[in-house]
Amino acid sequence: MDARRVSESLEAVGDPPDRIVRCRKCKHPIGHLTQNWKASSSVIRRVRSLSEARAGIPASDQVEWRQWVCPGCATLLNAEVALKGDPDIWDYRPLGS
């Protein structure tokens, strides 16, 4: 299948409109390109305190650090810092989806 890069950690395979997003390292399927793959049940989503990334700096309880992990190889696929309650950012949406 012709894989097209989505990011440094993800690629998309298959024909539109059913392109699948998968881990570039182990090829584990993660989600669909036409949906926000971060909401997929095929990816591990972790929420941490930002103080884990930045020792010695006070953290706010309104802020969370979200990570997405490949369930196949445990590689960190993506991360974002967000306010609690904010939706996960949809990094890329094909036109028309």
Added chain:
Amino acid sequence: MSEGRRQKIDPITLEVIKNRIKCIADEMFLIVKKTAASPLYTESNDYSLGLFDGNRKFIQLGGTAVFHFVSLKSIVDEAVNLLGEDPGIDEGDMIMANDAYGAGGIHSLDLGIVSPVFYKGKVVAWTGSVAQQMDIGGMTPGGFNLEAVECYQEGLRFPPMKLYEKGKLRKDLWNFYLANIRLPEKQAIDMKGQVSANKVAGQRVQELCDEFGPETFQEACDVLLDLTETELRSRIRALPDGVYESVDYEEHDGRSHRFLKVQCGLTVQGDELKFDFSGTCPQLPGPVNLTKVGLSAMIYAGLIPSLGWGIPWNDGVTRPVTVTAPEGCVVNACVPAPVSMPFTGFRALEAAMRCINKALEHSDFHERANAAWQGMWPIIVGYGLDQYGNPALIPWMDGGIGGQGAFPGRDGVDNSGMIMAMNVHVCDVEWSETYYPFLFLERKVRRDSEGAGEYRGGAGVEIAAMAYDTPRLDFVNLNTRKYLAGYTLAGGYPGGQHLQLLKHGTNVSERMKTDLPSWEDLPQPAEEVGTKSRFSLLPGDVFYYTGGGGSGVGDPIDREPSKVSEDVRWEYVSLEKAYDVYGVALDPDTLEVDLEQTRARRDEIRRERLASDSGEPG
């Protein structure tokens, strides 16, 4: 693109004129640097110059505070709009403006002076500069007013006005301006430097027209604009069509801590880019708003370095780009919203950068994708008496020493700057101690401030300093990125953020007789300095500041262990973080990598990740 134009200019003449234009802008830059009095220019390069063609198209930037190019453009266009018919534009005019709402920079401290260039009775070009002023009057020395609820409280605001009329200084305006600012002697010299740069640049353009003719000069400008546009469109076409989304927040409105939402959607379609800031919070009665001019300035400040490698940075970059924001939102504020500290602009810049770099990551240009830099330039302005007993106004620029974001394939630069102002410098410690009543205890790389990743972000700085040989210094402190952090790529970690602390009543002056203590050596308790606040330094007080690191790219446990060892050796990363985050076990004495323990630790990290799932999507 110029329609139906047949190019007559030959490539060699084009190249010669292109380089001549660049040299003119470079010469303008040096004139200001060498003739000004304020350290903002002589040491920090916080100004930009520009050349425009006869159609008022921006053709060359001098200096690299990239966001100033939009400011200059707005001043030239508004000068013609407002003064073109009455009283008219004449040879020898120098027009000044600093109105962020129409003709100026991102705030009123950015003062522009532009001038038409005439050749045989016709305008063939414009020259200009925008420079951050030391003071612009108003309630607070240095022009950053925490308490402002209206723009009228933020110092002088000029629409385009003729400082020179037909070659003659207008003494009424000159005297009025100098009477209303706190450093008239220094700032008068600075402005004369800006005027001189315009005059010399005008002469150089006239010489160029003597040599090649004004028609050839204009044709060269047209071709350069088209070339930039063509190449940029080609790069945009390489980005996958789609919508890239980003959200960021400013953390403080000038008086209190609150999260102010800045939302950006970038639509890439064909060879065009559309930035849309719908969903951004409304403007507010606090000085952190940004105007429409400022928003464009910030977008191009991120876009040009990201997509404009190797091409002339001119008006051609604007042709495929649209920027929209709801009127009355915090990044398209209307009068009378105050704008002296437009920190929402930094958020707009970073939100746009995230979108652009997600698009790059997705494309054949993925090696150019860049994680977030330190996220802003903290502003700390001091005032009081200097060590010589003279009134002092001190723009302390050291906050700009932050880390660059990493790229796929390479680490970010340590102790870099900020992408919107790449050539703006920080003064040497020795210079600062000579000219300001400061004593530095330390200024060094802050260990563990980098955003971890397979490719790590650049490290930020940590500084400890005190007021020296002065009874007191008062400061306005403008900071952000204390609670939130910049975007990362492919699972990288965010860089360390900004923190400011004070210790009172130390005995550093006594201890200096035998050694110079570090911040950690001082036993006094540290108190936090508010994100946007005022504080004072009395004898014995020490101020500590840590600047942000750049964000990382990729999984830290994919980082080459030998690189982690080097990071520890050079004190960018601690032994503890090497183990905890990067999963690399090092001999504490030799810093040699223990491969077996490293393998075990990284496996342990993977197991922890697979076992965790706090699952509900947001």
